[in-house]
Amino acid sequence: MSAAPAALDRDGLSALVAVLVADGRTVVGPTVRDGAIVLSELDSADALPYGWGVELEAGRYRLVPREDGAAFAHSAGPQSWKNFLHPSRERLWSADRTAEGEVTFTAHEPAAPAYAFLGVRPCDLRAIAIQDRVLIGGRYEDTGYGTRRRGALLIAAECTEPGATCFCISTGGGPAADPGYDLALTEVVDEDGHRFLVRVGSEEGARLLERVPHHGADLATEATARASVDAARDRMGRSLPPVDLRSLMGASLDAERWNDVAERCLTCGNCTMVCPTCFCTTTEEVTDLTGDHTERWQRWDSCFDLDFSYLHGGSVRRSPRSRYRQWLTHKLSTWHDQFDTTGCVGCGRCIAWCPVGIDITEEVAALDAERGTESD
Numbered sequence: 001m002s003a004a005p006a007a008l009d010r011d012g013l014s015a016l017v018a019v020l021v022a023d024g025r026t027v028v029g030p031t032v033r034d035g036a037i038v039l040s041e042l043d044s045a046d047a048l049p050y051g052w053g054v055e056l057e058a059g060r061y062r063l064v065p066r067e068d069g070a071a072f073a074h075s076a077g078p079q080s081w082k083n084f085l086h087p088s089r090e091r092l093w094s095a096d097r098t099a100e101g102e103v104t105f106t107a108h109e110p111a112a113p114a115y116a117f118l119g120v121r122p123c124d125l126r127a128i129a130i131q132d133r134v135l136i137g138g139r140y141e142d143t144g145y146g147t148r149r150r151g152a153l154l155i156a157a158e159c160t161e162p163g164a165t166c167f168c169i170s171t172g173g174g175p176a177a178d179p180g181y182d183l184a185l186t187e188v189v190d191e192d193g194h195r196f197l198v199r200v201g202s203e204e205g206a207r208l209l210e211r212v213p214h215h216g217a218d219l220a221t222e223a224t225a226r227a228s229v230d231a232a233r234d235r236m237g238r239s240l241p242p243v244d245l246r247s248l249m250g251a252s253l254d255a256e257r258w259n260d261v262a263e264r265c266l267t268c269g270n271c272t273m274v275c276p277t278c279f280c281t282t283t284e285e286v287t288d289l290t291g292d293h294t295e296r297w298q299r300w301d302s303c304f305d306l307d308f309s310y311l312h313g314g315s316v317r318r319s320p321r322s323r324y325r326q327w328l329t330h331k332l333s334t335w336h337d338q339f340d341t342t343g344c345v346g347c348g349r350c351i352a353w354c355p356v357g358i359d360i361t362e363e364v365a366a367l368d369a370e371r372g373t374e375s376d
Contacts, residue, residue, distance in 0.1 A: 003200040005217040006209060008185075010194055013071075014045040016155075016212045020116045025153065028084055029118035030077065035063060037077045039084070042118065049074060056163040056237070056348065059357030068189045072119055075163030076347045080124055080276035081117055085148050086131060092283070094295040110144035115152040119185075122177045123168045123347040125156050127276035129180055133339050134279050144298075153204060156181040160228040164237030165348030167361055171240065173345055175232035177201075183209060186225035197225040238348060238361040241368045245342075249333035252367045253325070261363055262321035264356050269302035271350035271358075272327065277343050280308070303327050328363065 008016065020027045021043065030037050031047045037054060040047075048071040055062045056075055066073060091108045098104070120128070132149065135142040159166075159175035168174060177184040182205030186197040197217050200206045241248075252258075272278040282301040287294040301308055304323050309316035317323045335343035344360075351359050 003206060005222055006198040006200075006214045007217040007221055008196045008198055008212065008214050010045075012213050013048075013185075013196060016208070017042060017045040017118065019208065019211050020118075020153075024114060025116040026113045027116045027118055028081075030072070030074070032063065036061065037063065037074050039077070039079045039081070045071075048072075048119075053161060054163060056165045056352045057357075058165065058351050058359045059354055061352050069194060070161075070187055070189050072157040072185070072187050073161040075161065075166060076121060076123065076276075076349050078274055078349070078353055080274070080347070080349070081120060081128055082131065082276050082278075084115060084117075085128070085152065086135065086142070086145050086279060089297055089299045090144055092296045092298050094293065097292045110147045112147045112151055115148065116155065117152060118155045119157040120154050120181065121157060121347070122159055122175055123166075123173055123345040124276055125154065125177055125180055126168075126173050126345045127347070128154070129178075130277045130339070130341055130343065130345070131279060133341060134277075137339075153208070154181045154183075155205075156184040156201075158184060158186040158225075158229050159232050160187060162232050162236050163348060163352075165351040165359075166236050166346060167238035167240060167348060168346035169233060169236050169239065170242070170361075171342055171344050171346035175229050181205070186229060188221055188224050188228065190224060192220065195221060197221055238346075238351070238359070240346075240361050241365050243368055245364065246333045246336055248364070248368055248371060249329045251371055253329070255367050255370050257363065257366045257370055258321045258325050260366070261324055261358060262319065264358055265304075265320045265324050266356060267304040267306075267320045267323055268355060269304040270353050270355060271360075272302040272304060273300065274349040274353045275331075276345065276347060276349070277331075278302070282308075303330070328360065332364070 017027055027042045028039055029042045030049050031040050032049045032052055037049050050071045051066050051069045053064050053066045054074045055064050093105055093107045095103055095105045135145040156177040158177050181201040184199040184201060188195050280301045281298050283296055283298050285294055285296050303326050306315050317326055331343040
């Protein structure tokens with residue numbers, strides 16, 4: 001879209017949320033709950049985490065107050081938009097046995113809420129694009145995901161405050177929003193006030209903006225917004241080594257480093273649960289006590305689960321070493337072979353929410369160092 005950037009003040013942002021709610025959309029955005037900034041349904045913009053930021057480190061996440069009252073000056077929390085587009089549990093079909101002994105099957109029609117996602121980080125915007133490729137871009141579509149995704153409106157919030165666990169730059173991303181959004185906001189708080197630079201990314205976004213009080217963005221707001229995003233590029237807390245990761249992972253299958261990380265890894269699966277691109281599922285049948293009604297459910301699964309690789313006779317990947325190696329190698333290497341893209345967007349969630357603080361960037365750097373030592 002070639003529309004000139006616009007600007008919203010806080011009242012304009014409140015009006016934006018009000019319009020979306022009035023349209024019957026389920027507005028989901030960041031809010032403070034249980035000591036974290038989580039994604040939840042919003043009734044108004046007042047629920048946004050104004051005045052809150054976060055401190056991150058490996059295995060550590062803390063809310064911290066901010067004096068500037070910013071709404072989007074925080075890094076990724078424990079949830080991603082995957083929780084809404086690709087929910088952790090979903091019914092696929094049910095079967096009933098009649099008194100005459102006949103069995104009927106009923107397909108479950110996936111819920112189709114008209115989502116409006118407010119505050120989608122650039123890393124999460126890329127993650128949604130990756131999940132689109134995985135779940136609806138191939139021969140076999142996940143119809144539930146497709147139904148929810150096609151009805152979703154995306155309002156991005158560009159990153160001006162990267163966290164200590166962020167490394168999106170080294171995965172080919174950055175703090176600026178890539179195409180794929182309907183509207184993109186860049187928050188500006190300075191002596192001239194609290195406002196949001198708005199860029200239009202779709203016709204639907206343009207129509208939405210026209211219904212909200214706004215004005216043309218002045219040059220100072222544009223310059224400050226761009227400078228804030230550019231500065232964020234230089235303040236990433238982590239980075240992956242600048243090497244061919246596909247080649248590195250393929251050449252490191254027998255690396256000693258896998259033994260080191262296996263001694264620390266709990267194989268709890270936290271990293272796959274918080275990852276915005278991990279997509280693996282399994283199915284389970286649930287029946288009532290009579291045996292006359294049963295349901296098949298799809299639920300998230302993890303390659304850290306011992307039963308994930310179960311074949312007749314036992315699991316293929318029995319050791320923590322093999323399961324961690326599978327996850328990391330798939331994420332950074334063989335994902336390219338399947339989907340023509342990396343499986344990592346550098347959001348850092350797997351680092352912050354690992355209970356023992358395993359750092360994916362540290363592990364890859366160690367693998368690279370070990371390969372270098374072997375070649376000397």
